[in-house]
Amino acid sequence: MEENTAYSNLPEQNSLIKRDSGWRILKKLCRNKSVIVGAVLIFIIIFIAIFAPVLAPNDPYETNAVLAKKGPDKAYPFGCDEVGRCVLSRMIYGARVTIPYSVLALLIAVVIGLFFGLISGYYSFLDNSIMRLMDVLMAFPGMLLAIAIIATLGQGLINVTIAVGLGTMPAYARLIRGAVLSLKKMPYVEASISAGASDFRIIIRHILPNCVPTIIVYSMLEMAWIIMSISTLSFLGIGVTPPIPEWGALISSGKNFIMSAPHISGFPVIFILVTVTGFNLLGDGLRDVLDPRL
Numbered sequence: 001m002e003e004n005t006a007y008s009n010l011p012e013q014n015s016l017i018k019r020d021s022g023w024r025i026l027k028k029l030c031r032n033k034s035v036i037v038g039a040v041l042i043f044i045i046i047f048i049a050i051f052a053p054v055l056a057p058n059d060p061y062e063t064n065a066v067l068a069k070k071g072p073d074k075a076y077p078f079g080c081d082e083v084g085r086c087v088l089s090r091m092i093y094g095a096r097v098t099i100p101y102s103v104l105a106l107l108i109a110v111v112i113g114l115f116f117g118l119i120s121g122y123y124s125f126l127d128n129s130i131m132r133l134m135d136v137l138m139a140f141p142g143m144l145l146a147i148a149i150i151a152t153l154g155q156g157l158i159n160v161t162i163a164v165g166l167g168t169m170p171a172y173a174r175l176i177r178g179a180v181l182s183l184k185k186m187p188y189v190e191a192s193i194s195a196g197a198s199d200f201r202i203i204i205r206h207i208l209p210n211c212v213p214t215i216i217v218y219s220m221l222e223m224a225w226i227i228m229s230i231s232t233l234s235f236l237g238i239g240v241t242p243p244i245p246e247w248g249a250l251i252s253s254g255k256n257f258i259m260s261a262p263h264i265s266g267f268p269v270i271f272i273l274v275t276v277t278g279f280n281l282l283g284d285g286l287r288d289v290l291d292p293r294l
Helices: 002-008 010-031 033-050 087-122 124-138 142-153 157-183 187-194 199-235 247-257 263-290
Strands: none
Touching: 010 033, 010 263, 033 087, 033 263, 087 124, 087 157, 087 199, 087 247, 087 263, 124 157, 142 157, 142 199, 157 199, 187 199, 199 247, 199 263, 247 263
């Protein structure tokens, strides 16, 4: 009777262990300065993007030739651009363009890369062919690969998002494939295989959940590169179409006035710097907490 009682309490004990483990991780996250600073910066940027209509002091599309290249003042805290539009308002609305499309590009990279990484790592007979394809894609610099994809799909913000996502995808595929190869050797996976569990069940129940921390950490670090890539492509003129406000396009519009009106390009650069720094700090902090090797 005592033995049966002990076994009946195992699920409850396991749930308590999981809750305790989750609480310890949360406390470590709260004590990590990189996580706190990065999360605060990202929260501020997301808050600005959500409440842009409330926070923007002026209409981001309203032009006024009299105010062209006007410096910062009380009415226009960050000054006006080359056609008299409020730089601060356009930067605030630009967060509504840059951040959501960067997240979409990240999702494209994660979903496709996760699929190829899982099947490549789990099915040995597919590993060589899939990884050689990933090697070919990774042989090209990410930005060059994105430009090549845009040349095929055409210009536009959606195509830029797809191109950046596909350019980032091979790194995810290789990362997940490496994690799957190590997880396949774990006793609980081998026990599930011996018990006759289906491949789909093993991948979804045992392998995929253990890949989530790796995906989260890498995604925070990769998000910084994606934001930079989308802004760079918009700076080159193959992203958004004017007059849509986007941080890279805002920098491009002011590049010819960098000496006479540095505020046109300078403030969008600062916005990108703060956002990228936030994701890098958050990614570094999450890696320190979630990586068991550290």
